[in-house]
Amino acid sequence: MLAWIPKVALGSLVLYLGVTMLRNWLIDLRHTLPRVEWLQVVAILVCIVAFGYVTGFLAGLLAACIFFVVNYSRMPATRLDSTLATVRSSVIRSVADQAWLTQTGASCRVGRFEGFVFFGVAHSIYDWYCAGPEGAHSIVVLDFSKTRGIDHSAVSVLEKIVRTVARRRQRLILVLGDELRTVFRALSSPAVETAGSFDAALERAEDILLAQRSAEESRALSVHPALAVFAGDADREAFLRYLREVRLAAGETLFGRAGPPTRCTSSKADGWRS
Structure with a gap:
């Protein structure tokens, strides 16, 4: 035709x-x-x-x-930029634990990301991480559960985050889906933990902060064993308001009586309370 x-x-x-x-x-x-x-x-x-x-x-x-x-x-990949002081898990905590998390939650930085993570987006995530002042955050939560995938070239940028976390002596908690676990398997490090959901990652971060609180309380009781008789924090704090802290070097006078003053001869006199 x-x-x-x-x-x-x-x-x-x-x-x-x-x-x-x-x-x-x-x-x-x-x-x-x-x-x-x-x-x-x-x-x-x-x-x-x-x-x-x-x-x-x-x-x-x-x-x-x-x-x-x-x-x-140029598209915003950060879905959430906050701290544990305002973002919490669904676990019901006691009033004392909630107060402690509100007080120390700023030391845990939380970031949620979305979209497809390729080399340029990974660099923006790295810049977001480095924007936090060094020493201000002991825990970092990165949520990739809402991402649609990740390019293998972006893994090298995320490895820089892992190395920086180890150098800063921080704890990193990653929220990964099933399809991303194989990609992030190469990022294994003692400072890195993984979680199956965002809520589980927040719960883990809260547990770490509460464990630090328990350690601080244990150290306080080891310095002042008599405070262990109090049942709760409120009673202990009420009793401490009637005390005045006096720090003495070895050999200084703590108290005396009518007559020659009594001398402290113990080398562990520093940290006594009168």
């Missing part, structure tokens, strides 16, 4: 379709496309005219990939 159609008619049809496409892309879409994308179309046309169709196609494909990465990296 094509043999019966004059070549002039076929050539005219191809020329008409080509001119229509050029008019649509260069004139009609000039005011609707973003300026950068319209200039990209013009650059592809120049490459086709100067170097051929295949070269122009490859140049357009490369430019599209570059613009996609740049534009996607």
Whole structure:
């Protein structure tokens, strides 16, 4: 059937379709496309005219990939940026534990991320992590359960976070889905823990802070064993308000009587309470 159609008619049809496409892309879409994308179309046309169709196609494909990465990296990947002082797990704690978590929760930084994590997004997460002052956070929770996937090139950036966590002597808790556990398996470190859900990660962080509280209380009772007779923190604090702390070096006078003053001869006199 094509043999019966004059070549002039076929050539005219191809020329008409080509001119229509050029008019649509260069004139009609000039005011609707973003300026950068319209200039990209013009650059592809120049490459086709100067170097051929295949070269122009490859140049357009490369430019599209570059613009996609740049534009996607500008999208906010951080879904939540907070601390444990305001974000809590669903576990019901006692009043004393809640007060302690409110007091010390700022030492645990919490971040939730979404989207697809590739090299540019991983760099923005690393910048988010480094924005926290060194020494201000002892625990960091990173939630990747809402991400749609991760590029293998981004794992190297996340390895930098793990190394920085180890250098800062922090605890890192990662929330990973089943599809991300195989990718993050290479990030094993004594300072890194994994959790199956965001709530489980918050519960683990709360347990770490409460364990620190118990350790501090144990140290306080070892310095003042007599305080162990009090049943709760409120009674202990009420009793301590009637005390005045006096720090003495070995050999200094603690108290005396009518007559020659009594001297402290113990070398462990520092830290006594009168």
